[in-house]
Amino acid sequence: MDWLQALILGLVQGLTEFLPVSSSGHLAIGKALLGVEPAEDLVFEVTVHAATVLATILVFRKQIWQFLCGLFKFKYNDETDYIAKLCVSMIPVFIVGMLFKDAVESAFGSMLVVGLALIVTAMLLTFSDWMARRQKEVKEYRNGVSFWQALVVGVGQALAVIPGLSRSGTTISTGLICGVKRDSMAQFSFLMVLIPILGEAFLDIVGGDMAASSTGFLPLAIGFMAAFVSGLFACKVMIALVRKAQLKWFGLYCALVGLAVLIFLA
Numbered sequence: 679m680d681w682l683q684a685l686i687l688g689l690v691q692g693l694t695e696f697l698p699v700s701s702s703g704h705l706a707i708g709k710a711l712l713g714v715e716p717a718e719d720l721v722f723e724v725t726v727h728a729a730t731v732l733a734t735i736l737v738f739r740k741q742i743w744q745f746l747c748g749l750f751k752f753k754y755n756d757e758t759d760y761i762a763k764l765c766v767s768m769i770p771v772f773i774v775g776m777l778f779k780d781a782v783e784s785a786f787g788s789m790l791v792v793g794l795a796l797i798v799t800a801m802l803l804t805f806s807d808w809m810a811r812r813q814k815e816v817k818e819y820r821n822g823v824s825f826w827q828a829l830v831v832g833v834g835q836a837l838a839v840i841p842g843l844s845r846s847g848t849t850i851s852t853g854l855i856c857g858v859k860r861d862s863m864a865q866f867s868f869l870m871v872l873i874p875i876l877g878e879a880f881l882d883i884v885g886g887d888m889a890a891s892s893t894g895f896l897p898l899a900i901g902f903m904a905a906f907v908s909g910l911f912a913c914k915v916m917i918a919l920v921r922k923a924q925l926k927w928f929g930l931y932c933a934l935v936g937l938a939v940l941i942f943l944a
Contacts, residue, residue, distance in 0.1 A: 679722065683712045684897035688904025691726040692733070695909055696868065696916040698803055698847025698928045699935075701730075703792045706841050707939065710789060722893045723786070724878050726905035731875045733909035734868050737917075741865070760821045767832035767870045774836040775878070782839045789939055795842025796936030803844075803929035806851035813857060822862030823853070828870075830856050831863075835870060842936070845871065847928065854925075864921045868913070 679687075690708045694701040705723060709715075735742060748757020774782070785791045819827070834852035838845040846867050853863035 679714050679893050679897045681896055681900050683714055684722070684893075684901035685904050686712065687714075687722070688726050688729070688901035689908045691901075692730055692905040692908030692910075693912050695727070695730040695905075696846060696912050697919075698799070698844045698850060698925060699932055700792075700796060700799055700838075700842050700844035700847065701727075702786070703796055703799075703842035703844070703935075706786060706789065706792045707935070722898060722901060724875070725898050726901050727875045727878075729902045729905035730909035730913075731872055733906050733913050734872065736910060737913045738865070738869060741869075756821060763821065763823055763825055763828040764866070764870050764873075766825055767828040767835065767866075768874055769829070770832040770836035771839065771874050774839055775874070786841050789943055791840065792842035793936045793939030793943065795840050796932045796939065799842065799844045799847050800929040800931075800933035800936065802851045803847050803925040803932065806854040807925040807929070810854040810860065817857060823858055823866055827853065827856045827858055828866075831858075831866070831870070835874075844932070847925070847932075851925065860921055864917055868917065 687705055687708050690704050691701050694704045702723065705726070745757045745761055748755050749761055751757075823831075831849050831853050834848040835845055837843060838848040849867040849870065850860070850863050853867065854860060858866070
């Protein structure tokens with residue numbers, strides 16, 4: 679991977695991370711179009727995901743600071759309740775990361791998996807949009823999300839490690855199906871990924887995977903900066919769009935891209 683390919687892929691990651699269209703799927707498609715061989719490791723993917731996570735932290739810095747201040751009051755309040763639910767949502771993806779890491783990494787080299795997963799994403803987005811319109815009364819929970827809803831959304835995030843299955847699309851869709859309001863789900867979806875992605879990046883550095891990566895330092899650095907800058911822009915603009923726009927249109931886009939991938943493979 680050269681610096682130009684890393685720049686393009688970083689921009690793709692940053693612009694698609696906050697939309698329910700699967701940034702990992704678009705990275706895989708981008709690699710195929712640019713002629714980049716699927717890497718034996720996921721260091722580049724983890725690096726650009728970490729960049730968009732840092733962009734998320736910058737955009738949500740006031741809310742995160744409020745959560746931390748509430749946490750260190752050492753009593754159960756709205757902030758500690760929200761953090762506890764975020765922790766519950768991380769349990770499924772932690773289990774998948776510990777037990778099925780090799781299987782996940784192998785899936786990143788399969789365009790067939792990407793194409794099929796994009797179609798699954800399209801079906802999930804369309805169904806959740808339909809379900810959300812049918813729900814007339816939504817039970818109110820503290821901070822807009824209950825513990826069982828947080829766990830179900832966490833299962834959705836764990837399944838979304840498959841490239842092509844949108845993480846934000848899956849978490850927002852599962853939340854809407856469970857009865858979480860879209861405004862509450864949008865913020866929860868973007869915050870629940872912070873620790874898992876940063877944790878994976880930290881383990882890569884500590885475990886030596888970063889140094890042993892087949893991708894050089896310069897492409898990693900350029901990809902990181904491209905994903906961070908574009909992600910910072912996209913996060914500010916796209917969160918409002920995700921909160922208001924009908925998910926079925928994103929579903930239609932995912933279906934078309936997924937079908938295009940399958941037709942190309944055929």
